[in-house]
Amino acid sequence: MIARTTIERGLLWGTGAFLLSVPWLIPALADRFWVNVIAEILIWSLFASSVNLLFGYVGLLSFGQALFFGFGMYGVAIGVEKLGLGFWPALGLGVAAPVAMAFVAGVFAVRLTWHYFAIITVVFSLIFYFLALTMKPLTGGDDGISFTLPSTFRFGASEWGFAQEAFQYLFILFTVAACLYAMRRLLGSPLGKAFMAIRDNDVRASLIGLNVYWLRLIAFVIAGFLAGLSGALFAFFGRYASATYMFYHVSGEAVVWTIVGGAGTLLGPLVGTSLFIVIREVVSTHWQHHSLIVGAVAILIVIYAPRGVVGLWRDLLDRWSAPKS
Amino acid sequence: MENSNDPKVNRRSFLQYALAGGAATGVANLTIMKDLFAQAPAGPIVIGHHVELTGGFASWGYWHDKAARKAVDLINQGGGIAKRKVVLATEDTESNPASGARKLRNLIQRANAEFVMGSVHSGVMLAAIPIATELKTIYMSMGEATEATGSKGTRYSFRTGMDTYSIAAAGVPWCMENLGKNWTVIYADYAWGQSHFQETKVIVEKLGGKVVGNIPVPLDAKDFVPYLTQIPAETQVVFSIFFGSLSVAFYTQSKSMGIGKRAKMYSVSGTLEAIAPADIEGAAEGVYILENFPRMLKYKDDGFHKEHNKIMELDDIDAREAGSKRIMAKSHAWQSWEDLYTLKAAIETSGYKTRKDTEGVIRALEGLPMKNSLGHPQGDKLLRKEDHSGILDCYISLIENGRFEVKKKIPKEDLAKNMPVRHDLSKMPV
Numbered sequence: 001m002i003a004r005t006t007i008e009r010g011l012l013w014g015t016g017a018f019l020l021s022v023p024w025l026i027p028a029l030a031d032r033f034w035v036n037v038i039a040e041i042l043i044w045s046l047f048a049s050s051v052n053l054l055f056g057y058v059g060l061l062s063f064g065q066a067l068f069f070g071f072g073m074y075g076v077a078i079g080v081e082k083l084g085l086g087f088w089p090a091l092g093l094g095v096a097a098p099v100a101m102a103f104v105a106g107v108f109a110v111r112l113t114w115h116y117f118a119i120i121t122v123v124f125s126l127i128f129y130f131l132a133l134t135m136k137p138l139t140g141g142d143d144g145i146s147f148t149l150p151s152t153f154r155f156g157a158s159e160w161g162f163a164q165e166a167f168q169y170l171f172i173l174f175t176v177a178a179c180l181y182a183m184r185r186l187l188g189s190p191l192g193k194a195f196m197a198i199r200d201n202d203v204r205a206s207l208i209g210l211n212v213y214w215l216r217l218i219a220f221v222i223a224g225f226l227a228g229l230s231g232a233l234f235a236f237f238g239r240y241a242s243a244t245y246m247f248y249h250v251s252g253e254a255v256v257w258t259i260v261g262g263a264g265t266l267l268g269p270l271v272g273t274s275l276f277i278v279i280r281e282v283v284s285t286h287w288q289h290h291s292l293i294v295g296a297v298a299i300l301i302v303i304y305a306p307r308g309v310v311g312l313w314r315d316l317l318d319r320w321s322a323p324k325s
Numbered sequence: 326m327e328n329s330n331d332p333k334v335n336r337r338s339f340l341q342y343a344l345a346g347g348a349a350t351g352v353a354n355l356t357i358m359k360d361l362f363a364q365a366p367a368g369p370i371v372i373g374h375h376v377e378l379t380g381g382f383a384s385w386g387y388w389h390d391k392a393a394r395k396a397v398d399l400i401n402q403g404g405g406i407a408k409r410k411v412v413l414a415t416e417d418t419e420s421n422p423a424s425g426a427r428k429l430r431n432l433i434q435r436a437n438a439e440f441v442m443g444s445v446h447s448g449v450m451l452a453a454i455p456i457a458t459e460l461k462t463i464y465m466s467m468g469e470a471t472e473a474t475g476s477k478g479t480r481y482s483f484r485t486g487m488d489t490y491s492i493a494a495a496g497v498p499w500c501m502e503n504l505g506k507n508w509t510v511i512y513a514d515y516a517w518g519q520s521h522f523q524e525t526k527v528i529v530e531k532l533g534g535k536v537v538g539n540i541p542v543p544l545d546a547k548d549f550v551p552y553l554t555q556i557p558a559e560t561q562v563v564f565s566i567f568f569g570s571l572s573v574a575f576y577t578q579s580k581s582m583g584i585g586k587r588a589k590m591y592s593v594s595g596t597l598e599a600i601a602p603a604d605i606e607g608a609a610e611g612v613y614i615l616e617n618f619p620r621m622l623k624y625k626d627d628g629f630h631k632e633h634n635k636i637m638e639l640d641d642i643d644a645r646e647a648g649s650k651r652i653m654a655k656s657h658a659w660q661s662w663e664d665l666y667t668l669k670a671a672i673e674t675s676g677y678k679t680r681k682d683t684e685g686v687i688r689a690l691e692g693l694p695m696k697n698s699l700g701h702p703q704g705d706k707l708l709r710k711e712d713h714s715g716i717l718d719c720y721i722s723l724i725e726n727g728r729f730e731v732k733k734k735i736p737k738e739d740l741a742k743n744m745p746v747r748h749d750l751s752k753m754p755v
Contacts, residue, residue: 033434040427133544134514141516142448143470144422146455146477163459239455242422242448285431288379288417 004321019173023166032165036237039169041270041277042176043233048257048269049183050226055255056264057187058219059199060113063251064121067105067128068098068224070246072231074132074139077241081147082138087161087236090150094232095225101128102224103217110216113202125248132243144242162236172233179226184266186222195219256294260301262308271309369410370672372397372665373438375429375453375464380420381569382446384599387651388658389445389467390415395636396662399699406669407677414438418449425449426456433460439680440672442664443467445657447517454482461683461755463690465664467657469595471520474714478750480687485667485695485708485715486660487617489517492593493524494744495719495735496615501532503733504589504613505561509538511552511575512566518542521566521593528743544571549578560588565596572596576608585611594656601643601652603727616720616729617656618703620644624720624731625704633662633702642728659703666700667693667708684755691751706737711746 018025019038026034047069054060075097079090105124112120132139139145151161152171162168186192194215197205206212235241253276254269261272276294283290305312374393377386397413405411414436418425425444432438440463444450447470457464458479466473471488487495508529512518518541526536537557546552556563563584567575575596579585590612602609619625622634622641631641637653638646644653668686671677671693675685692710695701706717716737722729 031435033430036430036434037427130543130545133516134519134541136516136519140451141519142422143451143472143516143520144448146451146472148455238423238426238452239459240422240426240452242452244422244448281427281431284417284428285435288419 004317007317007321022173023169035165035169037277037281039172039237040234041274042172043230043237044254044257044277045270045273046176046179046233047227047230048254048261048273049180050223050230051251051254051258052263052265052269053183053195053223053226054219055258056268057192057195057199058216059202060110060216060219061118061255062109062121062220062223063118063248063255064105064109064123064125065223065227065254066246066248066250067121067125068102068227069231069234069250070128070132070241070243071098071101072228072233073235073241073245074145075228076232076235077140077145077147078138080150081145085150087150087152091232091236094235095228098228098231099221099225102221102228106217106220106224110213110220121251122248125246125251129243129246129248132246139243140241142243144240144244146240149236149239162239168237172237175229175233179229180266180270183226187266191215191218256298258308260298260308262310265308265310268308268310275309369412370406371412371414371436371438372668373429373432373436373441374413374415374661375418375425375432375441375444375449376415376661377420377444377446377449378415378417380418382420384569384651385445385654385657386417386420388599388654389661391637392658392662393442393665396665396700399636400665400669407673411665418444418446420446420449422446422448422452426452429453429456430460433457433462438462439683440668440686441465442661442668445654445660447473451477454479457481461680463668463683463686465660465668467660467664469517469520471524474712474750475748478713478748480750480753480755482750483667483690483708483713484660485664485706485717486657487715487717487719489520489524490747491714491716491740491744492521492615493528495617495740496591496593496721497525497528498532498739498743499721499733499735500562500564500589500591500613501529501534504591506534507537507557507559507561508534508564509540509556509560509562509588510536510564510566511538511540511542511556513568513571514541514543517568517595518566521564525564542567542571542575546571547574549575550582553579553582553584556584556588558587563588563590565590565592567596573600573605573608576605576612580608580610589613591615597724598654598657599652601645601727602724602729603643604650604652607727609724610727612724613732614722614724614729616722616731617717618659619720619722619731620655620729621731624722624734627697629697629699629702632699633659663695663701663703666698667695669700670695687755707741709741709746710751711749713750714744716741 022038050065054062072094075094076090079085079093109120133141149162151159153160160167194210198212202212257272258269262268280290376389397411400411416428416432418428443464443466445467447468450466450468450473458481463481466482466484469488471490473482474484510522512522529536537559540552540555542552592614594616639653644655671686671689675689677686693708695706697704704718706715709716718737719735720731721733722731
């Protein structure tokens with residue numbers, strides 16, 4: 001019988017090979033459109049990973065991650081359009097701004113837990129959403145800011161940038177993969193173990209000498225970084241930033257993707273995001289009310305697979321690979 | 326027949342040859358077929374419609390969708406575009422820029438739309454233009470954000486209708502002359518409202534008037550009293566910019582506070598679009614509205630308008646749909662009808678056959694005149710070459726007894742004079 005780890009490793013390599021081949025494989029088999037859909041799935045799954053880090057590993061349910069996503073988008077758009085920055089400085093601004101914002105919001109938010117924490121994250125998100133909506137000269141309000149893409153690399157006369165579809169896709173893939181790998185290393189480190197100790201029992205964690213407040217703040221800032229980076233990537237991907245992405249509804253979607261995919265598992269957000277975006281893309285062309293299906297699937301998974309799709313998959317593998325008596 | 330025991334051909338080498346042969350044939354086939362389709366555009370021409378069927382703009386989107394479908398039927402009955410049948414590919418933007426951007430890629434890359442009739446939602450429209458430009462696809466914008474044919478415009482973005490710039494240029498001069506010179510602008514505090522405020526202020530001041538009040542109202546406002554009490558006493562014209570339920574709330578509360586008795590009320594069609602004044606119990610009585618397609622047939626009383634209303638199943642007074650309570654978003658949705666004819670004219674003039682010929686269509690659209698006809702029931706107009714903007718007749722109407730009674734027609738020549746070119750898009754590279 002094949003061991004569970006062998007199956008999982010094989011699946012991981014297979015998925016990796018598929019993702020690497022997307023810019024060439026998809027146009028040969030289907031519409032090019034799907035290359036962009038997969039790129040979008042990768043970006044949103046990075047965003048959902050920020051929810052996963054907080055909820056799945058630290059036990060903090062945030063409905064305010066859209067705030068950092070929006071800051072990432074605006075960092076890039078304002079950087080390119082208003083400050084005339086190139087790709088890398090704008091990307092830097094798109095990461096630095098949400099990290100700084102996450103630190104400021106986190107100082108207040110992580111003093112609270114559970115529904116109080118969820119509410120304060122929504123409040124932060126709403127405050128900046130309405131501010132962005134009204135500050136049209138800076139943010140473009142709900143009209144947003146569109147911008148012309150700067151090139152990413154330039155060697156002599158040759159340029160590479162997001163205007164080239166394959167380059168755009170691979171840049172997003174490598175960035176998301178690097179973040180997930182870094183997250184995996186983090187979760188395996190003493191810091192990651194401390195996060196999980198707090199998730200399991202914060203009182204016990206403090207009694208063994210962990211500084212719960214600071215550890216939660218660190219996790220909050222790292223999650224802000226992930227959400228901000230995904231927003232920065234999405235701004236480059238869409239050539240656009242808008243206040244509408246800062247609305248807490250956007251955060252709510254990431255929470256659903258994470259829970260359905262499997263909170264507390266590294267690849268759960270990727271699985272949940274893929275599932276819902278593919279359903280949406282397949283159904284929405286034929287039926288406008290696709291969100292009803294999304295809602296029904298979410299309810300069924302939460303009831304029948306509370307550990308999400310990844311949890312369900314692992315249970316099935318365990319049952320299959322368990323020695324038969 | 327070869328011997329299967331031949332040492333040169335064993336099972337492994339056979340599979341290798343078969344795979345290599347299959348791959349080579351596949352590649353060759355793809356290459357040949359690609360060129361074949363590129364050279365033979367005899368099939369239907371796909372035009373995308375990027376429209377709000379759900380979300381905040383759905384009440385307008387219904388009419389944009391209906392107008393586009395009716396116009397496509399009409400065009401196909403008349404032989405299509407350049408003798409090619411027109412297929413309309415429709416995607417719902419969900420009134421959301423994120424969905425809208427994705428749906429635009431869907432239209433162009435999946436449904437193979439060669440041209441796109443764009444969104445009336447400014448945020449969606451502005452998110453779409455960079456993508457349409459990158460995918461080298463003409464995008465007929467319908468939202469009112471001036472940036473689409475201004476600072477964010479490209480060779481690929483056109484608009485036959487109006488934006489905040491042209492709306493101010495059309496309405497403000499007449500209002501200054503006839504309603505008063507001291508203005509208060511009260512508006513929903515987001516991009517659309519702010520843009521109207523900025524454009525209007527410039528023209529009011531240019532014509533010697535004064536904006537004595539600037540009152541932004543938060544989008545989540547329920548009670549207008551704190552804002553209406555801020556209107557300065559010296560105000561002669563209250564210019565209001567709200568949308569949907571906020572608009573109804575504004576008209577209702579300003580009437581109950583008697584604002585219309587101490588100043589003239591002026592607004593734009595967007596604030597009462599898809600709403601019948603009679604349905605809001607007279608709250609909008611006495612308000613002057615800038616329209617561009619008279620709601621009542623009698624103010625543009627010709628066969629084309631009449632036939633348009635008949636095809637769209639509208640009554641000739643309120644523009645209400647037969648058998649329903651829906652009111653046509655008349656000053657906007659005509660674009661979804663007319664833009665198909667605009668594209669038809671440009672495609673046929675330029676001799677467009679495949680996507681490679683898009684530049685010719687762009688050149689044909691730049692400066693395209695449109696004659697009052699069934700294809701252009703709103704009336705004569707021009708798609709100005711430099712800024713890709715529609716130059717069209719407008720109407721100042723007064724709400725009297727629940728009806729839009731036209732008081733003044735603003736000819737397109739006056740509009741052109743009042744809105745000098747600010748951005749020359751025709752000099753941008755394709």
